Amino acid sequence: MTTILSSNLGYPRIGKNREWKRAIEAYWQGDITEKTLKEQTQKLRLQNLQKQKEQGIDLIPVGDFSLYDHVLDTAVSFNIIPKRFQDHNPAELSTYFAIARGEKDAVAAEMTKWFNTNYHYIVPELNDTKPKLLENRALYYYQEAKEELGIDGKPVIIGPVTFVKLAKGYEETELEAWVDRLLPLYEQILSELAEAGASWVQIDEPVLGTNLSEKELKLVEKVYQNFDNKISGIQLILQTYFETVQHYQRIIKLPVDGFGLDFVHGDHLSLIQKYGFPADKVLGAGIINGRNVWRANLENKFQLLADIEEAANPKTIIVQGSSSLVHVPVTKNTEEKLDTVVKDGLSFADEKLTEIKVLTTALKEGQESVSDAFTASVHAIERLDQSDYRNQTVEATAENIKREVPFEQRKKRQQAHLNLPLLPTTTIGSLPQTLEVKRTRTKWRKGELTDDQYNQFVQSETRKWIQIQEDLELDVLVHGEFERTDMVEYFGEKLKGFAVTEFGWVQSYGSRCVKPPLLAGNVEWEHPITVKEIAYAQSLTDKPVKGMLTGPVTILNWSFVHEELPRFTVQDQIGLALEKEVLALEDAGVSIIQVDEPALREGLPLDRLKWPAYFDAAVRAFRLATSTVKPETQIHTHMCYSEFGEIYEAIDGLDADVISIETSRSHGEMVETFEINDYKKDIGLGVYDIHSPRVPSIEELEANINRALETIDVEQFWINPDCGLKTRKEPETIAALKKMVEAAKLTREKYISINQK
Numbered sequence: 001m002t003t004i005l006s007s008n009l010g011y012p013r014i015g016k017n018r019e020w021k022r023a024i025e026a027y028w029q030g031d032i033t034e035k036t037l038k039e040q041t042q043k044l045r046l047q048n049l050q051k052q053k054e055q056g057i058d059l060i061p062v063g064d065f066s067l068y069d070h071v072l073d074t075a076v077s078f079n080i081i082p083k084r085f086q087d088h089n090p091a092e093l094s095t096y097f098a099i100a101r102g103e104k105d106a107v108a109a110e111m112t113k114w115f116n117t118n119y120h121y122i123v124p125e126l127n128d129t130k131p132k133l134l135e136n137r138a139l140y141y142y143q144e145a146k147e148e149l150g151i152d153g154k155p156v157i158i159g160p161v162t163f164v165k166l167a168k169g170y171e172e173t174e175l176e177a178w179v180d181r182l183l184p185l186y187e188q189i190l191s192e193l194a195e196a197g198a199s200w201v202q203i204d205e206p207v208l209g210t211n212l213s214e215k216e217l218k219l220v221e222k223v224y225q226n227f228d229n230k231i232s233g234i235q236l237i238l239q240t241y242f243e244t245v246q247h248y249q250r251i252i253k254l255p256v257d258g259f260g261l262d263f264v265h266g267d268h269l270s271l272i273q274k275y276g277f278p279a280d281k282v283l284g285a286g287i288i289n290g291r292n293v294w295r296a297n298l299e300n301k302f303q304l305l306a307d308i309e310e311a312a313n314p315k316t317i318i319v320q321g322s323s324s325l326v327h328v329p330v331t332k333n334t335e336e337k338l339d340t341v342v343k344d345g346l347s348f349a350d351e352k353l354t355e356i357k358v359l360t361t362a363l364k365e366g367q368e369s370v371s372d373a374f375t376a377s378v379h380a381i382e383r384l385d386q387s388d389y390r391n392q393t394v395e396a397t398a399e400n401i402k403r404e405v406p407f408e409q410r411k412k413r414q415q416a417h418l419n420l421p422l423l424p425t426t427t428i429g430s431l432p433q434t435l436e437v438k439r440t441r442t443k444w445r446k447g448e449l450t451d452d453q454y455n456q457f458v459q460s461e462t463r464k465w466i467q468i469q470e471d472l473e474l475d476v477l478v479h480g481e482f483e484r485t486d487m488v489e490y491f492g493e494k495l496k497g498f499a500v501t502e503f504g505w506v507q508s509y510g511s512r513c514v515k516p517p518l519l520a521g522n523v524e525w526e527h528p529i530t531v532k533e534i535a536y537a538q539s540l541t542d543k544p545v546k547g548m549l550t551g552p553v554t555i556l557n558w559s560f561v562h563e564e565l566p567r568f569t570v571q572d573q574i575g576l577a578l579e580k581e582v583l584a585l586e587d588a589g590v591s592i593i594q595v596d597e598p599a600l601r602e603g604l605p606l607d608r609l610k611w612p613a614y615f616d617a618a619v620r621a622f623r624l625a626t627s628t629v630k631p632e633t634q635i636h637t638h639m640c641y642s643e644f645g646e647i648y649e650a651i652d653g654l655d656a657d658v659i660s661i662e663t664s665r666s667h668g669e670m671v672e673t674f675e676i677n678d679y680k681k682d683i684g685l686g687v688y689d690i691h692s693p694r695v696p697s698i699e700e701l702e703a704n705i706n707r708a709l710e711t712i713d714v715e716q717f718w719i720n721p722d723c724g725l726k727t728r729k730e731p732e733t734i735a736a737l738k739k740m741v742e743a744a745k746l747t748r749e750k751y752i753s754i755n756q757k
Contacts, residue, residue: 002309003316006360007059007284009202009239009260010156010324011048012349013066014507016331019044021511024067028101028511034093041067042144049145049153055353058360059200062141062153064324067093068100068510071121071166072109074158075099077135078185080167082109083128090134100510102692110168111509111691113602113640115206115242117291117327118516118558120509126178127169133185138201139192146197155193159205159238160186161220166207176219183223187230194233202239202260208251209243209266209606217247221254228255237284241323242291243606244268249275258282264289264322269308277312287359288352290323293504293518293560295347296355298370298377302362309363319360325349328560329504329515342499342520345384345562385564389497389521401623403655405631407681410657417632418544418591423705423719423748424475425741426684428638428660429548429594430487430724431465431480432733441485458483459536466540472737473745476592477545479537481726485515487550487596488558492517495577496524497570498559509691512727519559523570525577528584535588547585547593549578551637552621557599568617575624582625586633594636595626597654598662598723601639601647615650622654634658640723652679660684662722683712686722687743688736693728695735701743714751719744 014020020041027037045065052060066073075081081090081099084106088095100122102108110123138155145151164170164178193201208220227236235257244266245251252259258281261268277283285308287301309317331350335343347355358373367374384390403410444454461482469477484490492498498517505513530547538545552574561567578595585593600618604611626635637656651659663685687704688696709717719740725733 002314004360004363005058005316005318006056006356007154007318007320008052008057008061008325008353008356009241009286009290009321010061010064010326011052012326012328012330012506013044013048013064014330014505014513015044015047016334016503018505018513021513024511028097037067037093041065045141046144046148049149049151051350052353053149053151055350056357057353059154059318059320060145060151061156061202061324062145062151063138063156064326065141068097069120069122071114071124071158071163072096072100073137074163075122075124075167077133077137078131078182079134080124080126080129080131082106082125086128102689102694104694107689107694108692115209115606116602116604117242118506118508118514118599118602119327121166124163124167125169126164126167129169131181131185133188136189136192138189139196142193142196142198152197152199154200154202154237155198156202156204157186157189159203159207160223161216162205162207165216175216176222179219179223183226187227190227190231190234190236194231198234200235200237202237203256204239204241206239206241206243206606208238208240208245208247209262211246211606211608217250221250224254224256235282237282237318239284241265241286244271246607252278252281256281258284258316258318260284260286260318260320262286262322263304263308265291269304269311272308272311277314279313279315281314282316282318283308283312283314284318284320286320286322288321288347288355289563290321290325290352291327292563293328293346293348294562295345295351295377295380297381298355298358298362298374299367301355301359302367302374305359305363317363319356319363321352321356325352327506328352329501329506332504334503335501337502339499341383341387342389342518344380345520346518348504381564384520384562387521389499401620401627403627403629403631407655407657410631410634411682413632414591414634414657418634420475420544421748422714422751423717423744425719425744426474426476426546427469427478427721427737428686428690428724429478429481429546429596430484430726431478431482432728432730433482433726434730437461437482458533462533462537463540466537466545468734470541470543472734472741474737474741475543477537477541477543478548479534479545481548481724483533487724488555489515489517491529491550491555492519492559494527494529495574496526497521497573498523514558517559519556519561519565519570521562521565523573523577525580529581531581531584531588534585534590538588538590544592545590546636547582547590549581549585549593549595549625551595551597551600552578552625553603553618554597554599556621557603568621571617571621572624575621578625579628582629586629591632592634592636593626593629594638595622595656596638597622598638598640600650604647615647615653619650619653622656626654626656636660638662638723648679652681656681658682658684658718660686660718660720660722662686679712679716682716682718684718684720685712687719687740688721690721690723690725690728693732695732696739698739698743698746701740702746705743705747709747719747 023040026032145153237258238256239260241262248271329348332346465480634657636658638660640662
């Protein structure tokens with residue numbers, strides 16, 4: 001008879017009211033001590049565990065908590081400290097945060113997206129490091145849960161192959177050597193957990209959903225054979241998520257005790273039906289979506305579970321989420337202003353735990369034992385499907401997705417119109433949102449300020465920063481986005497088909513949290529969104545002010561899209577809605593319009609065979625938004641952490657006049673990609689890192705500029721920070737931009753002097 005258990009793969013760190021964020025930022029600002037920070041975060045961590053215990057979850061994850069990032073946690077615990085920080089004490093918290101955020105004389109470690117999610121991890125730097133186990137974090141958290149709450153937790157650790165594949169600082173030929181160096185450390189972690197009495201360990205290897213080579217597959221087999229030979233007294237669950245496991249037949253032969261598979265984003269049922277499942281293994285069935293917030297149809301999920309159990313016939317089946325719940329908000333119970341139809345259709349982390357428990361009970365005792373929950377889930381989905389959000393089908397049928405004039409001709413006409421200097425300087429879009437800005441917006445939202453009072457405040461901030469930018473002698477200005485909360489949420493508030501939450505926060509990177517809007521139905525543009533603020537800013541200066549929009553791919557990828565909606569159709573709808581906004585800006589006299597696509601790379605499926613369809617849809621949606629402007633109107637876009645070589649054709653296909661890429665933490669590596677890609681359009685590689693509070697020197701900025709100009713033609717290059725400045729403080733922002741402009745002037749003068757000779 002099959003044993004049935006419930007499990008969770010990971011829980012949000014941030015707290016219902018973002019207590020985690022506030023504690024960490026208070027520590028950074030010197031308002032609380034390290035001791036207080038640890039006390040406050042431990043309290044939150046234990047509350048999270050207690051909540052899962054009270055929900056009746058059988059296998060509760062421990063070690064999923066972090067003060068910044070779980071990949072950084074793993075690296076530091078293995079003494080993998082970047083060379084520039086190796087004179088620091090690795091055991092000190094200040095070293096940990098210095099790696100993540102940088103400090104005066106040392107840039108922070110590179111940050112990039114966790115597979116195809118909006119979560120950012122700190123990239124481990126393996127070169128010049130000597131791995132050793134400084135701390136068994138998994139053991140610490142396991143013992144804490146046991147001693148404080150009586151929970152026999154399930155330690156969660158990142159698997160060695162995934163960890164090394166996500167790292168940098170080594171050649172491909174060194175992959176196995178680096179894994180071999182880490183294996184004794186993993187063995188020590190697992191042995192100590194076994195000695196402490198841990199029953200289960202979850203080893204996360206999401207890299208198994210990517211297209212591994214034969215050599216890499218053999219390395220995976222070697223690693224887990226090694227664990228089987230050397231580790232006893234503990235059950236290892238090899239956990240995958242985000243995609244179908246590649247090479248399923250080989251993976252299920254690995255000598256582990258169980259496999260966790262994603263049945264939401266991966267077609268694992270078909271593989272089990274075709275190839276079977278080991279009868280002596282545990283099957284973790286990830287059927288509740290860990291990356292989306294919409295309520296599950298419990299009847300459908302129960303049928304899926306029944307089909308899985310029948311096909312696999314495992315000795316134990318574990319009902320669980322498809323991935324960690326770190327990607328969703330904590331609870332919907334605090335949402336008091338949300339449309340009741342939408343709210344009833346939601347399921348955040350706490351509600352997902354309930355869904356897992358209900359399905360576990362149904363599998364054990366029969367569907368009739370939880371029939372009320374099943375009926376409620378179906379009715380909630382039906383009410384949303386019949387609501388005004390789905391009142392009509394908006395067909396994205398426009399065929400005009402090509403600029404009428406080719407880039408070479410557009411550039412000449414744009415230059416004649418804009419009259420920009422060589423190496424023009426600009427920023428990416430947002431400017432610092434001070435505590436006063438945030439408090440004023442909150443007062444307005446609470447009704448304590450009138451619309452007129454709030455608009456006057458936004459205009460005063462815009463005036464101030466237009467003057468600051470002019471004083472700094474930037475060439476292309478921005479209005480600062482003081483009226484906006486988040487680059488996607490803001491558009492979700494304005495476009496039909498979306499809903500927004502008050503407290504639906506999720507972690508993006510470090511202490512930075514965002515509130516993804518809820519995409520519940522068909523998308524339509526009803527009225528101008530950004531024209532008033534940007535036209536006002538343009539009226540204050542003779543210099544061009546960029547119109548700032550978020551692109552259709554990013555709006556889609558950074559929203560919680562209802563699973564019944566066809567994603568590419570909705571993406572086209574967003575593109576057509578944005579086209580109306582682009583043309584409204586153009587009609588208002590805005591000559592430069594930036595349509596940001598920072599999420600283009602992150603939305604890629606893990607399986608490369610699915611990339612062409614994704615790229616085709618992304619390019620189409622972007623062109624729907626931007627192709628009908630005049631040749632003199634300059635279209636910009638911005639991307640984050642893009643591996644340019646992998647997506648070169650798609651970026652070129654967007655046909656944007658200027659692209660900026662967030663690259664300051666890996667500037668040299670990005671420049672190298674241009675040595676093999678002949679990119680013809682204009683480009684700005686971020687010359688300094690905005691995610692760190694440090695102000696770069698002029699010499700550092702000049703070095704970054706000159707490195708880029710070794711490969712990129714000076715007539716193509718723009719000089720800018722690598723991302724928006726919303727999270728930075730005003731003094732450091734002004735100081736950094738002042739040095740950036742000075743470095744640009746020095747470089748410009750050098751090239752002008754050379755040409756005059």
